[in-house]
Amino acid sequence: PASAARAHDGERPAVIAHRGASAYAPENTLPAVDKAAELGIHWVENDVQRTRDGELVVVHDDTLRRTTDAEEVFPDRAPWKVKDFTAAEIARLDAGSWFGPSWAGTRVPTLKEYVHRIERHRQKLLLEIKSPELYPGIERDTLKVLGNEGWLDRRHLSDRLVVQSFDADSVRTVHELKPAVKTGLLGTPPMSRLPAYAGFADQINVSYASLSVGYVSAVHAFTGPHGKPLEIFTWTVDDAVGARRAAGYGVDGIITNKPDVVRAATLGE
Ligand code: G3P
Ligand code: CA
Numbered sequence: 001p002a003s004a005a006r007a008h009d010g011e012r013p014a015v016i017a018h019r020g021a022s023a024y025a026p027e028n029t030l031p032a033v034d035k036a037a038e039l040g041i042h043w044v045e046n047d048v049q050r051t052r053d054g055e056l057v058v059v060h061d062d063t064l065r066r067t068t069d070a071e072e073v074f075p076d077r078a079p080w081k082v083k084d085f086t087a088a089e090i091a092r093l094d095a096g097s098w099f100g101p102s103w104a105g106t107r108v109p110t111l112k113e114y115v116h117r118i119e120r121h122r123q124k125l126l127l128e129i130k131s132p133e134l135y136p137g138i139e140r141d142t143l144k145v146l147g148n149e150g151w152l153d154r155r156h157l158s159d160r161l162v163v164q165s166f167d168a169d170s171v172r173t174v175h176e177l178k179p180a181v182k183t184g185l186l187g188t189p190p191m192s193r194l195p196a197y198a199g200f201a202d203q204i205n206v207s208y209a210s211l212s213v214g215y216v217s218a219v220h221a222f223t224g225p226h227g228k229p230l231e232i233f234t235w236t237v238d239d240a241v242g243a244r245r246a247a248g249y250g251v252d253g254i255i256t257n258k259p260d261v262v263r264a265a266t267l268g269e
Contacts, residue, residue, distance in 0.1 A: 009042055013246070014253035015263045016043035016126055018236050019060060023257040026099035027067065028058045029106045030117050037121035041259040044123050045235075047130040048111055050138055055087035056111035056145055059095075062131055068093040068108060083134055111142070115149045124160040125151075126233075126255070128186070132170035139173040143181070157181060164205055168197065175200035175225060182226070184233065191218045198222040198230055205233040205255070208242060213249045220250070240265035 020032020021039055028046055036044050047060040063080045064070035070080045070093055077084065087110065096106025109117075111127075118125050127146075132138050142163065146152050151161055157180045164184030165171050171183050184203035188210040197204065202224040206215065211234050219232045233253035234246050243265040246254050256262040 011042075011263075013251050013266060014043050014233070015041055015259045015266070016045050016233065016253050016255040017041045017259045018045050018255045018257050019047065020044055021257070021259055023238065026096045026103050026106055028060055028109070029095055029103075030109050030113065031096070031103065031106055033114070033117045033121065033123070036259060037123060039260045039263075041263070042124055043126055043253070044118060045126040045128065045255055046114060047128045048138070048142060049082045049130050050135040050141065051082065051087045051090060052084055053086045054141070055090075056138075056141055057082065057087065057090055058109045058111060058114045060130065062134065064090070064093060064108075067098055068095045069097060111145045112149060115146065115151055119149070119151075124162075126162045126164060126184070129163065129165040129167070129170050129174070132165055132167045139170055140177060143174065143178050152178065152181070162203060164203065168201075171197075172200045179225070184231075188215070191215070194218065194222050194230070198224055200225055201230070202226060202228070203231040203233060203252075205235065205253075208234050208237050208246065211246060211249060211251070216249045216251055237262060 017036035019027035021035035022032050025032040025035040033044055046058045048056050050056055065080050090108050095108045096103030162182045162184050163174050164186055166186040171185050175183050182202045184205045185197050185201040186205045188206040204219045216232055219230045222230045224230045231252040234251050235255035237243050237254050237256050238258045243262040247266040254262050
């Protein structure tokens with residue numbers, strides 16, 4: 001899998017497996033990372049939140065209801081918020097059965113476990129800090145885990161890591177704490193805000209619904225904090241027509257649950 005991923009290194013637009021290859025394996029789990037690697041996909045997106053006892057875990061929703069069996073295992077713990085559970089409690093949950101019986105026993109990974117798996121496949125990580133308003137200080141915590149795992153060395157920083165969030169303050173905090181880390185701002189800010197965001201974000205990553213050729217060129221016209229043109233990724237595009245349209249607009253990356261479909265559609269664009 002690692003060599004398959006390397007074969008497509010540097011492709012443009014980059015193809016980013018959203019929550020892993022999440023059309024084919026349960027989102028934000030290690031099997032979804034493995035599936036992306038199997039498909040030869042170099043970039044993986046994930047969502048990071050924090051447990052009650054300070055462990056960073058990879059899960060999208062603020063609650064554990066949709067993607068785990070928390071309701072069954074802890075029936076009296078409504079509304080099952082991630083931040084109300086310890087890492088040991090979350091480690092007991094099944095994060096695969098909701099997706100299909102063959103995935104039973106899949107766990108919610110810690111960020112540490114997750115980056116190990118990404119490293120094993122020599123993949124790149126688009127890490128989203130999810131709902132940072134719920135987790136004061138999560139930017140520093142995230143950088144600490146990344147640093148401990150060797151992800152803040154020059155080799156990783158040069159082209160294997162982007163930290164993104166919908167929350168501009170959170171993105172700015174990451175940039176200020178560790179200016180060498182490449183960052184992305186999610187959302188579609190008005191063009192008038194782009195000069196301010198270009199001070200601390202290297203990417204503006206927009207929903208496909210709000211994508212236009214004019215917006216792509218507006219973003220590209222600014223220079224980011226590392227002296228390069230701002231980049232733009234779009235999400236979430238799972239069909240060939242949408243992928244070709246986004247590629248035609250000149251986006252730098254397409255975030256997708258079906259990375260095989262998007263790659264096949266955009267090869268040679
Ligand atoms: O990476 C972009 C995309 O993941 C943002 O939306 O809700 O899937 O985290 P969401
Ligand atoms: Ca996300």
